[in-house]
Amino acid sequence: xxxxxxxxxxxxxxxxxxxxxxxxxKRVPDAEYLFIGTEHGIESTLVPKAGYPIKxxxxxxxxxxxxxxxxxKNARAAVQAVTSVxxxxxxxxxxxxxxxxxxxxxxxxxxVKAAAKRGIPTLIHEQNAFPGVTSKMLAPxxxxxxxxxxxxxxxFPESMQSKMVLTGNPIIIDDLTREEARKRLGLTPDEPYIxxxxxxxxxxxxxxxxxxxxxKYTGPQGIRHTHAIGRVGYAEFDALAHENxxxxxxxxxxxxxxxxxxxxxxxADVIICRAGAMTxxxxxxxxxAAILIPSPHVTxxxxxxxxxxxxxxxxxxxxxETELDGDTLVSAxxxxxxxxxxxLRMQTAVKNFAMRDSADMIxxxxxxxxxxx
Numbered sequence: 001x002x003x004x005x006x007x008x009x010x011x012x013x014x015x016x017x018x019x020x021x022x023x024x025x026k027r028v029p030d031a032e033y034l035f036i037g038t039e040h041g042i043e044s045t046l047v048p049k050a051g052y053p054i055k056x057x058x059x060x061x062x063x064x065x066x067x068x069x070x071x072x073k074n075a076r077a078a079v080q081a082v083t084s085v086x087x088x089x090x091x092x093x094x095x096x097x098x099x100x101x102x103x104x105x106x107x108x109x110x111x112v113k114a115a116a117k118r119g120i121p122t123l124i125h126e127q128n129a130f131p132g133v134t135s136k137m138l139a140p141x142x143x144x145x146x147x148x149x150x151x152x153x154x155x156f157p158e159s160m161q162s163k164m165v166l167t168g169n170p171i172i173i174d175d176l177t178r179e180e181a182r183k184r185l186g187l188t189p190d191e192p193y194i195x196x197x198x199x200x201x202x203x204x205x206x207x208x209x210x211x212x213x214x215x216k217y218t219g220p221q222g223i224r225h226t227h228a229i230g231r232v233g234y235a236e237f238d239a240l241a242h243e244n245x246x247x248x249x250x251x252x253x254x255x256x257x258x259x260x261x262x263x264x265x266x267x268a269d270v271i272i273c274r275a276g277a278m279t280x281x282x283x284x285x286x287x288x289a290a291i292l293i294p295s296p297h298v299t300x301x302x303x304x305x306x307x308x309x310x311x312x313x314x315x316x317x318x319x320x321e322t323e324l325d326g327d328t329l330v331s332a333x334x335x336x337x338x339x340x341x342x343x344l345r346m347q348t349a350v351k352n353f354a355m356r357d358s359a360d361m362i363x364x365x366x367x368x369x370x371x372x373x
Contacts, residue, residue, distance in 0.1 A: 001028050001030075001031040001032070001098050001099070001370070002031065002032045002033075002034070002095060002096055002097045002098050002099075003021075003024065003031055003032070003033050003034075003097060003098065003099045003100070003101065004033075004034050004035070004036060004091075004092065004095060004097040004099070004100045004101070004111065004115070005017040005018075005020070005021055005033065005034070005035045005036070005052075005100075005101050005102075005103070006035065006036040006037065006100070006101075006102050006103070006105075006107050006108045006111035006112065007037070007043070007102060007103030007104050007105050007107065007108055008037035008038055008041035008042070008043040008105040008106075008107045008108075009038070009041045009042070009043075009104075009105035009106065009107070010041070010042055010105070010199060010200050010201050011042050011046065011199070011200035011278070012104075012127060012199070012200075012276050012277065012278045012279075013043075013103050013104040013105040013108075013127070014037070014041070014042055014043045014046050014047065014103075014105075014200075015046070015278060016103040016104075016125055016127055016169060016170050016278060017035065017101065017103040018046065018047070018050050018052075019170040019171060019172050019359050020101060020103070020125070020170050020359055020362050020363065020366075021033055021050075021052065022172060022359070023170065023172075023359035023360055023362070023363045024363050024366065027363055027367070033052050033053070034052070034053055034054070034055065034091075034095050034097070035047045035052050035053065035054040035055070036054070036055050036056070036057060036088065036091060036107060036111045037054055037055075037056060037057075037105075037107050038056055038057065038058065038106075038107050039056045039058075041105065041107070042200045042201070042231065042257075043107075044056070045257075049259065055091045057084045057087040057088055057091070057107060057110060057111070058084060058087070084107075084109070084110035085110040085113060085114050087110070088110040088111040088113075088114040088115075089114045089118075091111075092111070092114055092115055092118065092120070097115065097120055098120070098121070098370060099120065099121050099122075099123070099366060099369070099370045100112055100115035100116075100120055100121070100122045100123075101122075101123050101124070101125070101366060102122070102123070102124040102125070102134075102138065102142075103124070103125045103127070104124075104125070104126065104127060104132055104134055104135060105134065106134060108124065108134050108135075108138065109134050109137060109138065112124060112138050112141065112142060113138060113141055116138075116141035116142060116143075117141070119373075121143050121366075121369040121370050121372075121373050122138075122141065122142040122143050122144075122369075123142060123143060123144040123145075123146065123362070123365060123366050123369060124138050124139075124142050124144075124145055124146070125146040125148075125167070125170070125362060126145065126146070126147050126148060126152060127148050127169050127276075127277040127278055128148070128149070128152075128276075128277045128302055129148070129149035129151065129152055129277065129302050129305065129306055130152070130155065130299055130300045130302040131147075131152055131155050131156065132299075136155070136156065139156050139157070139160045139163070140157075140159075140160070142163065143163065143369040144163055144164075144165065144365050144366070144368070144369050145160065145163045145164045145165070146164075146165055146166075146167040146361075146362050146365060147164055147165070147166055147167070148166075148167065148168050148169045148277055148281070148358075149166075149277075149306075150166055165361070165365055167355075167358050167361040167362050167365070168281065168355030168358035168361070169277055169278050169281035169355070169358055170358045170359035170362055171278075171281050171282055171285045171356075171358060171359065172262065172359065173285065173356055173359075174262055176262060176263065176266045177266070178266055178267060180266075181263045181264075181266035181267035182267045184263055184267075185263065185264070185267050187224060187267060191223075191224060192223045192224065192269050192270075192337045193223075193224045193225075193226075193267055193268050193269050194213075194218055194223060194224070194225040194226070194268065194269065194270050194271075194272070194333065194337075195225075195226050195227075195264050195265065195267075195268035195270070195271045195272070195273075196210045196213075196225070196226070196227045196228075196271070196272035196273065197227065197228035197230070197258060197272075197273050198228075198229075198230050198273070198274055198293075199230055199273075199274050199276065199279075199295075200230060200231060200257060201230050201231050201232045202229055202230020202231055202232040202233045202234065202237075203230065203274060203293075203295065204233055205293070205321045206272070206273075206274065206293055207227075207229055207230070207233065207237050208326075209272075209293070209324060209325075209326055209329050210227050210272060210329075211237070211240065211241070211244065211246075212325075212326025212327075212329065212330070213225075213272075213326065213329050213330055213333060214227070214244075214246055214252055215244060215326075216326060216327075216330050217330045217333065217334065218251070218252065218333075219246065219249050219251070219252055222249075222251050223251060223337070224251050224253075225251060225252050225253070226253040226254075226255075226258070226264060227252075227253070227254050227255075228254075228255055228256065228257055228258045229254065229255070229256055230256065230257070231256060231257070234256045238254070238256075241254050261282070262282075262286070265282060265283070265286045265288050266286055268288060269289065269336070269337060269343060270289055270290070270291065270333055270336045270337060270343070271283065271288050271289065271290040271291070272290070272291045272293070272329070272333070273290060273291075273292065273293070274292070274293060274294060274295050274303060275292040275293070275294040275295070275303040275304065275306055275307035275318070276295070276303060277306065280306055280307070280310065280353070281354075281355070281358075283310075283316070283350055284315075284350050284351060284352075284353040284354040284355075285351075285354045285355075285356060287347040287348070287350060287351045287354075288347065288350065289316075289336060289342075289343040289346040289347050289350075290310075290316045290317070290346070290350070291316070291317045291318075291319065291329070291332055291333065291336075292307040292310070292311070292316050292317065292318045292319070293318075293319055293320075293321060293324060294306075294307045294318065294320065294321075296320070296321055296322075304318070304320065309353075310349075310350060310353065313349050313350075313352065313353075314345060314346065314349045315346055315349035315350035315352070315353065316346060316350060317332055317336075317346075319332075
């Protein structure tokens with residue numbers, strides 16, 4: 001059996017593909033895998049690190065905002081929309097897949113469409129409550145659409161409903177205990193540990209707020225704190241971290257990306273992060289107490305809406321960027337560090353949002369469409 005995975009741009013599209021691949025590998029150990037992505041996406045790093053081969057195509061999205069710069073960008077995107085399909089066809093013909101799975105990002109469009117046109121079984125997975133443009137464009141072509149939130153189906157045409165199945169987001173379930181995770185990181189059972197990140201590509205405001213937290217609280221208090229800056233803006237914030245002396249403090253750890261996220265999440269007392277769909281799924285499965293700062297730059301404000309569901313259930317604290325400053329964040333973190341019972345209530349509540357068998361459900365659907373052909 002040969003399987004192609006395509007999904008890229010950010011870890012929110014790449015990690016689902018990697019997690020589905022891991023689950024499928026357990027089911028079909030001798031299968032061959034190939035990933036298709038773009039050279040400038042985070043997949044160019046994450047996929048090879050996970051041990052899978054990857055081929056690249058050139059594709060980009062269209063900008064809706066009118067400007068001379070965007071006219072040129074959209075013209076290039078229009079050309080790539082055609083050439084990327086041709087490139088994907090060549091890769092598909094050479095590899096000869098029995099199944100193609102897309103997990104979003106612009107690169108899914110040419111690959112999944114080309115495969116569907118050749119009669120190859122195709123499945124797409126949509127991580128967000130509000131489906132992305134790529135998922136809606138591919139819906140008429142694919143054999144199965146896996147969605148992660150109840151209600152997402154209303155954004156697809158009525159004719160697509162029979163293809164849909166609610167699976168949730170695929171998270172690798174390792175059941176790593178807090179004690180085991182802390183032992184791996186060299187943490188004592190009782191010392192406070194803060195984890196923060198703004199996503200694989202980074203988030204300027206999150207970085208600014210976290211750096212204030214490090215300067216005013218975790219740094220001088222000697223509290224262990226790990227922060228990932230992200231790819232965009234890394235040079236700027238890395239330089240600022242040096243300027244502020246953060247790298248001279250043994251309790252502070254700053255990097256571009258966190259590769260052992262499951263271990264860090266399991267060990268953390270407080271997590272500060274965005275509210276992307278995959279992030280919320282990870283928090284739920286691992287039972288993490290979190291302070292969520294939803295991105296204001298997403299369609300239909302879906303990060304805030306999803307985060308609000310957790311907040312209303314007592315499963316997380318949620319702040320819009322506009323209502324959060326460094327002092328407010330310091331106060332919120334201090335309060336959670338000082339109140340283990342409050343953290344425990346949040347950890348218990350967030351677990352009610354977990355769907356623990358999502359990866360296996362997606363593999364079930366993938367095998368179903370494969371066996372029916």
